[in-house]
Amino acid sequence: MKRSAILFMIVIIAFSCNSEQSHLKSDRETANLKGNIWKINKTIHNANGNCVCPAAMKTECNQSQYVYDKKGNLLVSCTIDENGSVNDSSHYVYNRRGMCSEITNFSVGKFVGKEVPVLEKGRVTGVKMYNENGIIETTLNYVYSGDEISEEKTINSNSEFVSSVQKEFLNGQLVSQTEKGNNGDVQIIRKFKRNPSNDIIENLIILPKDNKEYKFTYEYEYDSVGNWIKQTRFYDGQIENIVIRNIEYFKS
Numbered sequence: 001m002k003r004s005a006i007l008f009m010i011v012i013i014a015f016s017c018n019s020e021q022s023h024l025k026s027d028r029e030t031a032n033l034k035g036n037i038w039k040i041n042k043t044i045h046n047a048n049g050n051c052v053c054p055a056a057m058k059t060e061c062n063q064s065q066y067v068y069d070k071k072g073n074l075l076v077s078c079t080i081d082e083n084g085s086v087n088d089s090s091h092y093v094y095n096r097r098g099m100c101s102e103i104t105n106f107s108v109g110k111f112v113g114k115e116v117p118v119l120e121k122g123r124v125t126g127v128k129m130y131n132e133n134g135i136i137e138t139t140l141n142y143v144y145s146g147d148e149i150s151e152e153k154t155i156n157s158n159s160e161f162v163s164s165v166q167k168e169f170l171n172g173q174l175v176s177q178t179e180k181g182n183n184g185d186v187q188i189i190r191k192f193k194r195n196p197s198n199d200i201i202e203n204l205i206i207l208p209k210d211n212k213e214y215k216f217t218y219e220y221e222y223d224s225v226g227n228w229i230k231q232t233r234f235y236d237g238q239i240e241n242i243v244i245r246n247i248e249y250f251k252s
Helices: 002-013
Strands: 037-046 063-068 074-080 086-094 100-107 110-120 123-131 136-145 148-156 161-170 173-180 186-194 200-207 212-222 228-235 238-249
Antiparallel strands (some): 074 086, 110 123, 173 186, 212 228
């Protein structure tokens, strides 16, 4: 459960290609970032099992870096190992309208596949995921409610429905997410509460089949621009991890 929650938070903060709306949001805006950011180095410090103090446990999956252009679009994202070497990386390409047209993925410098957004009438209607041999392995199809993607459907290489994720938004921010399996059964429900800065302060995870709930809460420290540079995550009153973000801005 802990690993699943950590991976989800990486995903929700992590940055992706956007659809064209009445205002085409940059990746920086979608990630709730402010100012003219150039680079973010992020490190997750896990807490020891018997201690609520952050431990200097920095593994390859706990360090990541994001690089933006001056328009706020993500150019490169990568994970970094404890020796400072890049493990997995993604490189983003944009068309003239500022929409992401391709993401190329590498593992330790080796090409492992790409993601190609499907663009129709000025918006992304899905994503096709190719392996290193150019074969489509997975397709994501999007359903919209207004300007927001209200549902993502995952289709495998045999054109079979695999799973879906339904989303609810409030004022442009994700407030709930329901994951369903191929038979329509609800697997996970996630509900979010946010502070005035639109950063998540509570993540409630519900597992209907197991009749279990897990609630994570978050506290933040911010820089002078208004971006958080330290996030402390709590579970059951104890510190679970501390995330440090070193944010560099373009010089005027």
